[in-house]
Amino acid sequence: MKKEIQVIMLPTEKNITNISKGNKVNELIYSKKGFDPHIISTQHLYFVLDSKIKAGDWVLSGKELFKSKTNENEGLFKKVIATTDKSLMIPKQNRNLRQAIINLPQPPQEFIEEYCRKGGIDKVIVEYVEYKTKRYQAGFDIGDRVPTGIFDLKVNSQNEITIHSIKNSWTREEVENIFISAREFNSIDGIIDIDRIADLPKDLSPRYSTFKDYLNKN
Secondary structure, eight states: OEEEEEEEEEEESSSOEEEEEOSSTTOEEEEEEEEOTTTSOEEEEEEEEEOOBOTTOEEEETTEEEEOSSOBOTTSSEEEEEESOTTOEEEEEOTTSOEEEEEOOBOOHHHHHHHHHTTOOOEEEEEEEEEEEEEEETTEEEEEEEEEEEEEEOBOTTSBBOEEOOOOOOOHHHHHHHHHHHTOBOTTTOOBOGGGOTTSOTTHHHHOOSHHHHHHTO
């Protein structure tokens, strides 16, 4: 499962970061070794989404960052799900069912570098994976994994999230390939099934009768 989330940059004076502001408007400077906040202005990235807040979650309210002490409904605060700030810690249950304290997930260095190169990225898409529980029979693990409907943020062995850019435009060839690969038109006469393509214009049917007709007029 994938979710669109917001990326927010905030200044920090606490620890070394990979991001500093340049002298030009929207200029960001990346350093793999990091910048010392006592010498130069430094920035952290916070990956947030509108979600129900649980006590212990890190949240943003405007530019104020804090750990929530209560459960809150969606929309009041923005939940921080990942960050470049390694001082933010969360409890995590390990494989031995013991509680451990770990860093919030982090973005890959490649993304931080791209963020600086582009002068900022407002939104990205991140991946979630469904948690599956073991299935037992007569007290023995039979190897099956049962879906739970609970999704966790996907991270790699370095505790880094999986990030995808948001695509805002497509070439004509890409649009053609989307139609063809999705098989959302009749294989015999090319009639588009608008009931199965939610993203197409609602008035598609009256104006276009075939797949080729749609492409030729757009």
